[in-house]
Amino acid sequence: MAGSQRMLKRLNRMAIVRHVKARPGLARGELAGLVGLAESTVSVLVGELIEDGWLRQDGSRGTGAVGRRPKALELDSSRLALVGAEVGDDFINAVACGLQGEVLFSRRIDYRHVEQGQSIRDTAALVAEARAAVLAGRRKVLGAGVAVAGMVDTEGFLRLAPSIGWRDVPFGELLAASLAERRAADMPVKVLNDANAAALSEYVFGAGPAVGSLVFLSLGYGVGAGIVLEGGLHVGYDGLAGEVGHTILKVDGALCACGRRGCAETILSQKVISRQATGREAPVLLVSELVALLDQGDATLKQVVREAGEHLGLVLQNLVVTINPEVLILGGPLSRLQGLVDVAVEELQRLTGSLPYHRTEVRVCRFGLNAAAVGAAGSVLHQALHPLAHSIGSGDLAA
Amino acid sequence: MAGSQRMLKRLNRMAIVRHVKARPGLARGELAGLVGLAESTVSVLVGELIEDGWLRQDGSRGTGAVGRRPKALELDSSRLALVGAEVGDDFINAVACGLQGEVLFSRRIDYRHVEQGQSIRDTAALVAEARAAVLAGRRKVLGAGVAVAGMVDTEGFLRLAPSIGWRDVPFGELLAASLAERRAADMPVKVLNDANAAALSEYVFGAGPAVGSLVFLSLGYGVGAGIVLEGGLHVGYDGLAGEVGHTILKVDGALCACGRRGCAETILSQKVISRQATGREAPVLLVSELVALLDQGDATLKQVVREAGEHLGLVLQNLVVTINPEVLILGGPLSRLQGLVDVAVEELQRLTGSLPYHRTEVRVCRFGLNAAAVGAAGSVLHQALHPLAHSIGSGDLAA
Numbered sequence: 001m002a003g004s005q006r007m008l009k010r011l012n013r014m015a016i017v018r019h020v021k022a023r024p025g026l027a028r029g030e031l032a033g034l035v036g037l038a039e040s041t042v043s044v045l046v047g048e049l050i051e052d053g054w055l056r057q058d059g060s061r062g063t064g065a066v067g068r069r070p071k072a073l074e075l076d077s078s079r080l081a082l083v084g085a086e087v088g089d090d091f092i093n094a095v096a097c098g099l100q101g102e103v104l105f106s107r108r109i110d111y112r113h114v115e116q117g118q119s120i121r122d123t124a125a126l127v128a129e130a131r132a133a134v135l136a137g138r139r140k141v142l143g144a145g146v147a148v149a150g151m152v153d154t155e156g157f158l159r160l161a162p163s164i165g166w167r168d169v170p171f172g173e174l175l176a177a178s179l180a181e182r183r184a185a186d187m188p189v190k191v192l193n194d195a196n197a198a199a200l201s202e203y204v205f206g207a208g209p210a211v212g213s214l215v216f217l218s219l220g221y222g223v224g225a226g227i228v229l230e231g232g233l234h235v236g237y238d239g240l241a242g243e244v245g246h247t248i249l250k251v252d253g254a255l256c257a258c259g260r261r262g263c264a265e266t267i268l269s270q271k272v273i274s275r276q277a278t279g280r281e282a283p284v285l286l287v288s289e290l291v292a293l294l295d296q297g298d299a300t301l302k303q304v305v306r307e308a309g310e311h312l313g314l315v316l317q318n319l320v321v322t323i324n325p326e327v328l329i330l331g332g333p334l335s336r337l338q339g340l341v342d343v344a345v346e347e348l349q350r351l352t353g354s355l356p357y358h359r360t361e362v363r364v365c366r367f368g369l370n371a372a373a374v375g376a377a378g379s380v381l382h383q384a385l386h387p388l389a390h391s392i393g394s395g396d397l398a399a
Numbered sequence: 400m401a402g403s404q405r406m407l408k409r410l411n412r413m414a415i416v417r418h419v420k421a422r423p424g425l426a427r428g429e430l431a432g433l434v435g436l437a438e439s440t441v442s443v444l445v446g447e448l449i450e451d452g453w454l455r456q457d458g459s460r461g462t463g464a465v466g467r468r469p470k471a472l473e474l475d476s477s478r479l480a481l482v483g484a485e486v487g488d489d490f491i492n493a494v495a496c497g498l499q500g501e502v503l504f505s506r507r508i509d510y511r512h513v514e515q516g517q518s519i520r521d522t523a524a525l526v527a528e529a530r531a532a533v534l535a536g537r538r539k540v541l542g543a544g545v546a547v548a549g550m551v552d553t554e555g556f557l558r559l560a561p562s563i564g565w566r567d568v569p570f571g572e573l574l575a576a577s578l579a580e581r582r583a584a585d586m587p588v589k590v591l592n593d594a595n596a597a598a599l600s601e602y603v604f605g606a607g608p609a610v611g612s613l614v615f616l617s618l619g620y621g622v623g624a625g626i627v628l629e630g631g632l633h634v635g636y637d638g639l640a641g642e643v644g645h646t647i648l649k650v651d652g653a654l655c656a657c658g659r660r661g662c663a664e665t666i667l668s669q670k671v672i673s674r675q676a677t678g679r680e681a682p683v684l685l686v687s688e689l690v691a692l693l694d695q696g697d698a699t700l701k702q703v704v705r706e707a708g709e710h711l712g713l714v715l716q717n718l719v720v721t722i723n724p725e726v727l728i729l730g731g732p733l734s735r736l737q738g739l740v741d742v743a744v745e746e747l748q749r750l751t752g753s754l755p756y757h758r759t760e761v762r763v764c765r766f767g768l769n770a771a772a773v774g775a776a777g778s779v780l781h782q783a784l785h786p787l788a789h790s791i792g793s794g795d796l797a798a
Binding site for chain 2: 212213225229230232234235236237238239240241242243244246247248249250251260311314317318319320321322323324325326351358359360
């Protein structure tokens with residue numbers, strides 16, 4: 001019973017934080033109505049949340065009425081923090097954020113993966129650095145999320161990271177061990193897929209009104225989608241959902257790294273663009289190098305990017321008719337290539353012009369190259385805010 | 400307040416029915432624990448549900464304990480009924496079902512749509528016939544669902560039925576008017592997409608343990624998918640989700656009825672199979688005619704079906720890596736073509752052999768040609784059982 005009362009209290013606390021996050025400026029009385037609790041109970045919980053660094057009250061708010069003015073509540077951006085990192089195909093990135101996604105610390109290094117253990121130790125070093133920066137600023141760390149360009153199960157086990165060449169790595173465990181060696185293991189660590197993390201960056205920290213569904217398409221060595229539907233990530237039965245880089249677009253097309261032919265990644269990826277621009281398989285140019293070439297007016301690359309944009313439009317159209325999200329968000333390193341996104345959006349409009357009623361909005365991601373790292377940090381907040389996430393949808397809550 | 404108490408009572412009643420549906424044989428005491436109500440309250444509600452025809456108690460159940468044996472509850476299959484219909488490209492089908500999906504009445508007619516009003520009147524006639532059959536059996540009708548091969552919005556407005564050639568038809572309204580003329584309008588009528596309806600037939604009335612997610616792929620004139628995720632239909636922001644027949648599989652492929660090139664439907668549909676088998680655009684052979692040709696050993700058609708099966712495998716693989724459902728279910732008229740499904744499953748295995756951990760199960764639908772009509776009937780039950788469906792996922796329930 002004590003356990004279920006603690007859980008109930010946690011649910012009520014987080015319900016309050018969710019409401020304040022969605023509508024900054026709420027007063028205790030309004031909150032009581034929204035969460036269905038007595039105002040006195042809400043006051044006690046709000047007091048605790050203020051003490052714990054979740055909320056702050058911002059002086060008074062004019063109501064037009066005579067008498068004591070209710071105190072407006074909002075998220076406190078100054079005392080709690082989230083750490084996030086991304087292990088990319090040719091970089092490692094770490095960030096620390098506040099509760100509203102404000103990036104407090106960010107460090108990104110170009111990286112060539114050679115040995116697995118070394119990559120994990122170098123990731124742990126960056127995560128520890130972000131944590132230390134947060135602590136130095138006198139904030140408490142709620143937890144860390146680490147995004148990896150591969151298939152990750154719910155226990156942080158990395159099944160496959162095709163571009164890096166890793167398979168069956170207990171990534172979460174090894175990372176935690178490496179953080180412990182650095183005495184930086186005093187926070188929960190969550191591992192997730194990079195596209196899923198990127199999707200959460202927009203969902204958890206998105207500007208403007210909350211969206212009901214979104215697909216984040218991450219463009220780099222691979223093409224992966226993170227899918228948010230009805231309030232949470234849709235990762236699929238085996239965690240394979242969103243692996244749109246391996247949808248087959250060309251029957252009998254070019255050979256893919258996955259062993260099949262005609263996957264989207266065989267016509268749209270950093271490797272393909274690099275090869276078409278240089279005429280060589282290796283080395284694969286960094287996106288910064290591709291950007292520099294475009295800036296220099298490289299005509300071949302410009303044409304290559306144009307064709308990649310057309311293929312991207314095709315991938316977008318297939319997502320619109322299959323999942324039909326409210327918003328499609330483009331991110332990942334390749335989204336920085338001048339012209340790619342514009343051509344893709346044009347092509348999507350051309351392709352869907354004959355489909356009536358399609359209103360999916362396409363936009364470029366808010367956090368740029370930090371999207372997956374910020375979203376990994378956001379996954380920690382999302383989990384804290386939705387303690388019952390895995391029960392919702394079972395229908396039992398309606399009882 | 401009276402309104403919200405009525406709603407609360409409705410929620411509690413339907414929670415009880417959901418639990419008994421999921422676990423037939425429950426007793427009142429077990430139910431009280433499951434729904435979180437006092438046993439006395441549950442007893443009152445169960446009494447009403449028995450009176451209203453939802454539940455029945457099946458004598459006594461041995462518990463091994465001494466004393467009065469608790470009464471086992473189960474869905475009552477004898478007193479309530481659901482009506483369902485499907486308006487197909489070349490047929491109209493109507494059914495009536497009990498609460499467990501038992502088909503009580505079924506009538507299917509081959510149909511060539513000529514004039515919209517006439518098609519709607521003929522549909523109303525079949526729906527009225529199913530209703531009359533149910534009433535003659537002294538059952539109460541909970542409502543009717545009608546599935547259409549097209550894009551339908553939540554208000555029963557048919558935006559587009561490309562194969563029939565209808566656009567912007569207030570289908571639900573016209574159907575209700577036609578039912579009123581027949582004095583058969585004493586039940587709510589719900590209009591939905593055929594693939595979505597078919598998906599619900601498996602989700603609401605599926606045999607075996609409940610699945611968390613499923614995609615029903617309906618194969619006929621068009622190729623459409625119904626998607627059930629986390630307890631409900633995923634129809635997408637504009638109701639376009641699952642229009643996988645219009646995913647582009649061949650860049651610069653054949654022209655599609657939708658005006659684009661290379662859509663899945665240009666390589667996999669009843670029209671294409673008929674044309675390839677006969678060498679003529681029209682008339683499009685009925686599936687029964689195709690089945691007869693295969694039975695006669697038509698070698699051309701056999702090869703055509705084999706190729707269609709390979710393309711179907713490709714569509715299945717793209718669904719596995721995009722949505723990754725627990726179960727993929729194949730239905731629609733074309734699924735009756737000998738060999739098609741076997742080849743598709745083989746091809747899916749070949750294509751996904753190199754993808755580790757994929758466990759999506761593929762199976763043929765349970766209700767055969769009645770799937771969409773039974774599912775349309777099931778949608779009435781699903782809606783009744785989940786009065787809060789549109790609130791779930793907002794997160795507010797967790798408060």
